[in-house]
Amino acid sequence: MVSTTLERPDKFRIGRVFNNSFAVIGRNPGLLVGLAALFSALPALVLNFWNYRNFANLDFANPESMAVTDPSAVLGNSSISIAFGLIYFVLALLFQSSLVRATIEDLNGKRPAIGDCIQIALRCMFPTLGIALVVFLTMIFAVVVTMFVAGLFIPVFGAPIAFIAFIALLVPGIMLLLGVSVSIPVLIQERLGVFGSMSRSRALTKGSRWSLFGLLLILFLAVIAIQMAFALVFGLAFALTGSLSTVGLIVGAIGSAVVSTVVSTVISVAIAVSYVELRQVKEGTGIDELAEIFS
Structure with a gap:
């Protein structure tokens, strides 16, 4: 693998971020599949099965039966759904952190190791949660x-x-929000803490926020298109049959988990690549210098 250390770019370019993002993904399919399965796909699958199970138990042909659902059962199901959602949220942050580490290692010309990526993500888990909470x-x-x-x-x-x-x-x-969009890569790479990472992110993104907006808008529209296409297929199957079979629910749960995992992977890698791009634009920092903190 060849290091991608380049001469200082003149400005943040969306095309270059996309090219580098998909290059990172293309060079590390096994690693990304492993991290995705651990932190995203399997948790999403469990959450989807739970939600689809509750969906399948609803009798849409008899609205009155839905209205007299046991309140205690509704409360119990809601509590479990919230717990699943919180766990999924934490794992999603760990997934992003591990992908940041993998992306920068790859751009440095190294071969990312799954154990190292997980270790870094776990080490930074609480500050990452802090950033997510402050932003929320x-x-x-x-x-x-x-x-x-x-x-x-x-x-x-x-x-x-x-x-x-x-x-x-x-x-x-x-x-x-655009100003703090690279806070997690800053945290993973520079270890500046919650507010230090957010302040550093604002400094790095200054002057490039409209370009970042364009990048994230493109990603957002792509996500909407993919999710709408999946929802259309799933909804069409429900409309044609009037109900969903067990097989249909399983396929829907798996499909939804795959879609969300692919989307999360691309966005997380793009954010990490954007951080590297911003450092090169702002400071002329080479990828080799980015990796010195881990040496």
Whole structure:
């Protein structure tokens, strides 16, 4: 494998990020499949089986039977679903962290080891959770404030102006999220802690956030298209048969797990490659220098 240390690029380029991302994926299929199975595919499969099982138990032909469902059973199922969801969320963060390590090792011309990637992800688990929690709470706060302020415009200026105000207020929130979009790669690579990593991410992304927005928008639209295609096939099967067989539920659970895993893999690798790209653009840092912290 050849190191990808290059001369300093003039600016963040979406095409180069995509090329490097798929190159990393193409060079490490076995590693990625192993990490995906451990942290994403199998957990997603368990969660999907649980959700589809509850879905299959609903009698859509008899709405009255759905209305008299035992409240204690609903509460129990909801609690289990929340627990599964939290576990899946933690594993998704571990998956991203392990892919960051694998991506930078690959770009450094080395062959990533699955054990090393898992070890780094586990070592950084709590700071990673901290970053995710801070970003989530900040996002919720920003949305609430934006909706509140936009709502104040409705009685005075009417709904159209309020909608414009909502969009105008949404832009700073999007820029804020883009500013911290490479916080986890910074944490994994530079070990700066929760707030140090977020501050470092804001510094690295400054001047490149619209390009990052374009990258993430493309990924988002691709994800929507893939998920809509899968939902269409699954929904069509349900509409034609009026119900889903056990085989149909199994196929749906597996298909959904595969789709979510592929999507998570591409996005996580692209974010890690974006971090490397940003460091090269901002600082002229070669990949060899990025790896020194682990030597």
